[in-house]
Amino acid sequence: xxxxxxxxxxxxxxxxxxxxxxxxxxxxxxxxxxxxxxxxxxxxxxxxxxxxxxxxxxxxxxxxxxxxxxxxxxxxxxxxxxxxxxxxxxxxxxxxxxxxxxxxxxxxxxxxxxxxxxxxxxxxxxxxxxxxxxxxxxxxxxxxxxxxxxxxxxxxxxxxxxxxxxxxxxxxxxxxxxxxxxxxxxxxxxxxxxxxxxxxxxxxxxxxxxxxxxxxxxxxxxxxxxxxxxxxxxxxxxxxxxxxxxxxxxxxxxxxxxxxxxxxxxxxxxxxxxxxxxxxxxxxxxxxxxxxxxxxxxxxxxxxxxxxxxxxxxxxxxxxxxxxxxxxxxxxxxxxxxxxxxxxxxxxxxxxxxxxxxxxxxxxxxxxxxxxxxxxxxxxxxxxxxxxxxxxxxxxxxxxxxxxxxxxxxxxxxxxxxxxxxxxxxxxxxxxxxxxxxxxxxxxxxxxxx
Numbered sequence: 001x002x003x004x005x006x007x008x009x010x011x012x013x014x015x016x017x018x019x020x021x022x023x024x025x026x027x028x029x030x031x032x033x034x035x036x037x038x039x040x041x042x043x044x045x046x047x048x049x050x051x052x053x054x055x056x057x058x059x060x061x062x063x064x065x066x067x068x069x070x071x072x073x074x075x076x077x078x079x080x081x082x083x084x085x086x087x088x089x090x091x092x093x094x095x096x097x098x099x100x101x102x103x104x105x106x107x108x109x110x111x112x113x114x115x116x117x118x119x120x121x122x123x124x125x126x127x128x129x130x131x132x133x134x135x136x137x138x139x140x141x142x143x144x145x146x147x148x149x150x151x152x153x154x155x156x157x158x159x160x161x162x163x164x165x166x167x168x169x170x171x172x173x174x175x176x177x178x179x180x181x182x183x184x185x186x187x188x189x190x191x192x193x194x195x196x197x198x199x200x201x202x203x204x205x206x207x208x209x210x211x212x213x214x215x216x217x218x219x220x221x222x223x224x225x226x227x228x229x230x231x232x233x234x235x236x237x238x239x240x241x242x243x244x245x246x247x248x249x250x251x252x253x254x255x256x257x258x259x260x261x262x263x264x265x266x267x268x269x270x271x272x273x274x275x276x277x278x279x280x281x282x283x284x285x286x287x288x289x290x291x292x293x294x295x296x297x298x299x300x301x302x303x304x305x306x307x308x309x310x311x312x313x314x315x316x317x318x319x320x321x322x323x324x325x326x327x328x329x330x331x332x333x334x335x336x337x338x339x340x341x342x343x344x345x346x347x348x349x350x351x352x353x354x355x356x357x358x359x360x361x362x363x364x365x366x367x368x369x370x371x372x373x374x375x376x377x378x379x380x381x382x383x384x385x386x387x388x389x390x391x392x393x394x395x396x397x398x399x400x401x402x403x404x405x406x407x408x409x410x411x412x413x414x415x416x417x418x419x420x421x422x423x424x425x426x427x428x429x430x431x432x433x434x435x436x437x438x439x440x441x442x443x444x445x446x447x448x449x450x
Contacts, residue, residue, distance in 0.1 A: 004030045006322060007120055007129035009112040009266070012039020014135030014297025014311040016096075019105055021319035029105050030129075032112035032122050036093040037100065040137055040155075040298075041308045048089050048158040049178065052081060053340050056185045060342040061403060064379040078163045078186060085158075114267035117290050121267075131292050131322050134280060135315070136266065138259040138298040138306065143170070147231030150238055151255045154179070164188060164252035168240055170228050172199030175256035177211070178340045184218040185342075191221045191248055193228060193240075195257075202337075203345045204352050207401040210382060211341045223248075259306075261299045276301065284329035286318050294318045305337050333417045334397075336409035343380060343402050346409035349416050350388045350397030362396065363389045365446050369402065369438070376438040378403050385442070387412075393447050394419060404435045411439050422447025 005027040008015035016038075019029045036043050055076050062073045097107050110123035119128050140153035154175050163186050169176040172194030183190040192199065192215075199222070200208040212222060227243040231253060241247040261279040268274075273288045274281040279301035286294045296318055297311030304310060313332070320326035336348035355362035369376075370383035377383040383402030390396050395415050400408040415425070426444050430437040 002118060002128040002130050004028045004127065004129040006030075006131040006133060007032060007112075007127060008133045008135055009120065010039065010135035010137060010297075010299075011037045011096075011100075011107060012135060012137055012297065012311070013041055013308050014039070014137065014299070014315050015133060016100070017312050017315035018133060018296070018319035018322070019100075020103075021316065022322060023103060023105055025319075025323055027322075030127070031100065031105065031107045032120060032127075033107055033109060034111045037097040037107055038093045039135075042092050042096070043089065044155040044158050046308055047092070048085055049340065051085050051088060052158065053178070053182065055081060056182050057340075057342060057403070059185065061378060068379075076186065079161065082159075082161060111265065113265060114271055114273075114293070117271065117292055131294065133318060134266065134288070134293065134295040134299060135297050135311070136262040136299045138261050138279075140255070141258045141260050142255055143228060143257065145228060145230055147233070147238075150231045150233060151253050153254065154256060157254050164250075166237065166249065166251040167191070168193060168248060168250040168253050169256060170240075170253065171256040171258070172196070172201075172222075172224075173256055173258070174200070174202075174339050176254070179254065179256075180220060181215065181341050184215055184220050189250075190215075190219065191223060191250065193223045193226050193242075195225065195227055197224055200339060200341075200345070203339060203347060204386065204399045207345045207384075207399065210401065211343070211345065214342070259298070261301070263299060285321055286314060286330055287321075294321070304332055305335050307335065307337060310335060334413050336406075336413045338406040338409060343383070344405035345399070345401055346405035347399040348397060348409045348413045349395075352386055352388070352397075352399055355388045355397065361390065363391070363393075365389065367442050367446075369442065372442070373438055376433055376435070385439075387443070387446060389446070393422060393449060395443065395447060407435045408439050411436055415443075 006022055006029045008019055009032045011031040011033040022029050059073050062070050100107055108122050113121045115121050119126055142148055142151055157179055166189040167183050168191040169180050170193050172192055176192060177200055180190050180192050229243050230241040232239040237249055237251045239247050239249055260277040263275040263280055271290050279299050280295040281301050282288055282295050288295055296314045298306045317330050334349040338344055338346040355364050365387045367385040369385055370381040380402050386399045388397035398412045422444050430440055
């Protein structure tokens with residue numbers, strides 16, 4: 001007899017969705033958590049980011065109406081906004097833990113380590129379970145350079161009490177670009193340092209170039225093909241030196257060059273479970289090499305986007321595996337992804353690059369949404385869609401640039417996953433005049449095009 005039916009190492013989205021399903025099916029479950037309940041997204045990731053981002057997005061939108069009804073745009077009081085963020089976000093882990101305890105899903109605090117296929121050691125206390133799910137997530141990487149003790153990560157940034165006058169971002173990916181957008185609006189002297197020749201390489205270059213141009217106009221400096229080599233503290237702040245001998249002066253350095261899976265000190269090697277900094281190796285049923293031990297979320301080695309909804313999807317799937325109600329291997333739908341720059345960029349399904357390389361398989365249609373429907377594009381003339389169709393005119397992919405890019409990517413994901421036809425969409429009515437209705441009106445004629 002085991003102590004629990006399933007024990008989850010980690011209490012974030014990769015775990016608690018499955019735990020809730022199992023509990024409702026009559027199973028006895030527990031969490032082992034060495035940090036805070038809810039994981040990165042809930043406590044110092046997505047939730048905090050969108051709370052802090054929203055006022056800046058509103059202000060960015062108001063600026064587009066300056067001179068046509070709007071005379072002055074407000075400024076963000078960062079200390080007040082941060083105080084509100086802490087009031088809203090900080091209690092979430094305690095609220096979640098209270099809910100879990102009330103539901104009789106105990107949280108065992110401490111570091112969990114696998115002893116064998118059915119035993120987890122939590123700081124000297126052993127608990128047993130028929131199944132174990134690893135949902136340990138990822139953490140920010142830090143470069144091994146002199147002075148790296150002065151480097152901050154996204155968790156630090158999302159807890160800043162006062163905003164620095166000068167700030168430098170090492171890396172040109174999602175986190176750096178999102179936060180640099182905020183820094184520019186705060187009026188900070190902002191620098192983005194990227195090792196390669198472009199930022200946001202996972203998104204269409206034509207749209208990332210527009211974001212970069214807008215940020216440059218706001219005063220952001222981009223140092224491309226620069227490699228950070230040393231950080232030195234001076235009386236004036238911090239000196240960030242590069243491999244080419246150049247340097248910049250700043251007050252705050254945030255590194256966002258990538259994340260690595262939390263796989264150390266879990267006892268994986270002793271059980272023959274393969275892992276690397278990219279994550280834990282699993283099969284197409286999310287099982288490790290030990291059949292009753294699963295892995296879920298950002299700690300899994302995979303090529304698909306490591307996003308909160310992906311972790312939730314995997315967590316739900318693992319629950320069906322443990323309950324024995326879904327013998328099929330995991331099949332991921334197309335996954336929309338969105339970067340919260342201003343404006344937003346999103347994409348889903350077949351990419352523009354892939355479509356351009358395979359003209360015999362795909363057709364590309366560019367819709368200048370802002371120029372055609374400026375009022376619905378919220379006065380953003382360069383808002384645009386790039387839609388990808390197969391030769392039967394089914395929507396198979398898309399990239400979107402504009403304030404509501406996330407909405408369009410979600411709608412496109414639904415249409416792609418359900419394989420909806422132009423005829424089927426033409427028989428639907430959405431509310432008017434909304435983002436979804438505008439998208440439908442522009443999309444249907446293209447899908448019915450001969």
